[in-house]
Amino acid sequence: MLARATVPVLCYHQIRDFTPDDGPEARSLTCPPTLLERHLRALTEAGMQPVTSPQLVDHVQFGTPLPPRPVTISFDDASEGQFTNALPILQRLSMSATFFVMTVVLDKPKWLSRDQVRLLDRAGMTIGVHTWDHHPVTKYTGADWAIQLQQPKAELEQIVGHGLDLFAYPYGAWNAEALENVQEAGYRTAFQLSDKPLDPQRPLFTLRRLLISSSWDEQDLLARLQA
Numbered sequence: 001m002l003a004r005a006t007v008p009v010l011c012y013h014q015i016r017d018f019t020p021d022d023g024p025e026a027r028s029l030t031c032p033p034t035l036l037e038r039h040l041r042a043l044t045e046a047g048m049q050p051v052t053s054p055q056l057v058d059h060v061q062f063g064t065p066l067p068p069r070p071v072t073i074s075f076d077d078a079s080e081g082q083f084t085n086a087l088p089i090l091q092r093l094s095m096s097a098t099f100f101v102m103t104v105v106l107d108k109p110k111w112l113s114r115d116q117v118r119l120l121d122r123a124g125m126t127i128g129v130h131t132w133d134h135h136p137v138t139k140y141t142g143a144d145w146a147i148q149l150q151q152p153k154a155e156l157e158q159i160v161g162h163g164l165d166l167f168a169y170p171y172g173a174w175n176a177e178a179l180e181n182v183q184e185a186g187y188r189t190a191f192q193l194s195d196k197p198l199d200p201q202r203p204l205f206t207l208r209r210l211l212i213s214s215s216w217d218e219q220d221l222l223a224r225l226q227a
């Protein structure tokens with residue numbers, strides 16, 4: 001299972017043009033739509049083939065074959081530009097992606113609406129869960145497990161009308177207790193970030209994603225994927 005958990009998974013955040021208010025950190029996590037399109041076109045031109053998160057997890061868990069040079073694309077946090085800017089690009093390039101949604105922001109200005117989450121699902125995108133309010137799972141006690149792991153899953157399942165079982169740890173942070181709670185809450189898999197190794201005992205709950213910086217052009221992105 002470990003040897004199969006090597007498909008690169010890209011992790012984007014906001015997809016919109018920069019504003020004068022964006023500081024260095026916001027800029028790093030904000031990818032202008034034109035750059036996203038250049039990144040995604042470069043993947044195809046390099047012979048990489050997007051696969052969905054469920055395809056990726058089937059591969060890791062059961063050995064289900066994937067096309068050569070697979071790559072998975074994901075977006076975190078549920079900001080509005082993921083629907084208004086990223087979805088049209090993905091559709092133009094016939095690519096599918098996963099959207100990890102935190103539910104506290106839904107229907108608020110500049111964030112996804114519940115209708116947009118449903119439309120992403122209907123457009124063939126995968127919806128994953130990214131907690132209620134983005135607190136790191138390493139800090140949860142008592143009722144937090146239900147509030148952050150179970151309730152957002154149930155709410156998003158109600159929005160899209162079917163079961164959801166993918167989770168992404170806020171900030172990529174996790175520990176053994178959190179991992180057990182994620183498993184108990186009914187998730188099939190959970191994604192961290194690539195700054196930490198896979199847990200060899202539980203690779204399905206420590207799958208790694210590459211945090212994409214908007215300072216990378218398409219050559220930088222390909223170089224990181226080949227590293």
Ligand SMILES: [Zn+2]
Pocket residue numbers: 076077130134170171
């Ligand atoms: Zn996040």
